[in-house]
Amino acid sequence: MLKKPLWFVLAVGLFLSLPMRAEDLTVFHAGSLAKAMGDIAKAFTAETGITVQLVGAGSGSLRQRIEKGERPDLFASADMENPRALASKGLAQDPTTFARNIQCLLAKKDLHVTADNCIDKMLDPKIKLGTSTPILDPGGDYAWKLFDLIGTQRPGAADKLKAKAIKLVGDPALPMPPKEYTKYQVSWHFEEGRAELFPSYVTSAKIVASELDWVEIIMLPPSLTVSAEYGLTTVNGAKPQAAQLMAYILSPKGQAILQGYGFTAP
Numbered sequence: 001m002l003k004k005p006l007w008f009v010l011a012v013g014l015f016l017s018l019p020m021r022a023e024d025l026t027v028f029h030a031g032s033l034a035k036a037m038g039d040i041a042k043a044f045t046a047e048t049g050i051t052v053q054l055v056g057a058g059s060g061s062l063r064q065r066i067e068k069g070e071r072p073d074l075f076a077s078a079d080m081e082n083p084r085a086l087a088s089k090g091l092a093q094d095p096t097t098f099a100r101n102i103q104c105l106l107a108k109k110d111l112h113v114t115a116d117n118c119i120d121k122m123l124d125p126k127i128k129l130g131t132s133t134p135i136l137d138p139g140g141d142y143a144w145k146l147f148d149l150i151g152t153q154r155p156g157a158a159d160k161l162k163a164k165a166i167k168l169v170g171d172p173a174l175p176m177p178p179k180e181y182t183k184y185q186v187s188w189h190f191e192e193g194r195a196e197l198f199p200s201y202v203t204s205a206k207i208v209a210s211e212l213d214w215v216e217i218i219m220l221p222p223s224l225t226v227s228a229e230y231g232l233t234t235v236n237g238a239k240p241q242a243a244q245l246m247a248y249i250l251s252p253k254g255q256a257i258l259q260g261y262g263f264t265a266p
Helices: 006-017 031-048 059-067 081-088 118-123 138-153 157-164 185-191 202-211 242-250 252-260
Strands: 025-030 052-057 074-077 096-108 130-132 166-169 197-201 215-218 227-234
Touching: 025 031, 025 059, 025 242, 031 052, 031 202, 031 242, 031 252, 052 059, 059 074, 059 081, 074 081, 074 242, 081 138, 081 227, 096 118, 096 138, 096 185, 096 202, 096 242, 096 252, 118 138, 118 157, 130 138, 130 197, 138 157, 138 197, 166 185, 185 197, 185 202, 197 202, 202 215, 227 242, 242 252
Parallel strands: 025 052, 025 074, 130 166
Antiparallel strands: 074 227, 096 197, 096 215, 096 227
């Protein structure tokens, strides 16, 4: 047997003595998770040394990117349908519910919107009703569900609301705030006068209301309540460390961060 040269033996020994460097993980996540997922990523990296790259957008548009060949390690969606669609195509594992949210209305205070008159206000042709984009973003799908519920109380109202709605977010092709803009995207649309009413997740609405003191949160009556179930899945081909991050998100530490932003337990 040929003896290895001394330099080779020393090099192998040095390599084996070095700590293995954790590979970066990439997470595609719903835009409504941006702040919470940012805090989760920081806490996870501090605890494990594994860095996390976050990519936020509408869950439907992120699903389409995965279908076209992009391969994040985890996909955190604002619904269960998009990750289930990936699982059905063999591109991801069956999703796990990791958080819940609820829909409300963001409204300019001077409109004097209440739970009792919110349907009339949404139908008012003089009031600009903004929404997210159905299919590309579950926020838009949930808004359409709200309109359908309204339609059960007022025949024909659902079609009127869907026709009236101004799609402002959720589609990558739509206008975006300038890079120097530091507030939430929906806040920008309110400030630019594109929206006066906007169906929103409670978690996102709290951010907007904290940024704009002339906008308020209107909780919808029980008959119009739309709940959101958030799904987490591992994308096929994910790095082994993805299991650690998924476990962290589902752990008491990860859940505490989510609940600090207004999400509720799965």
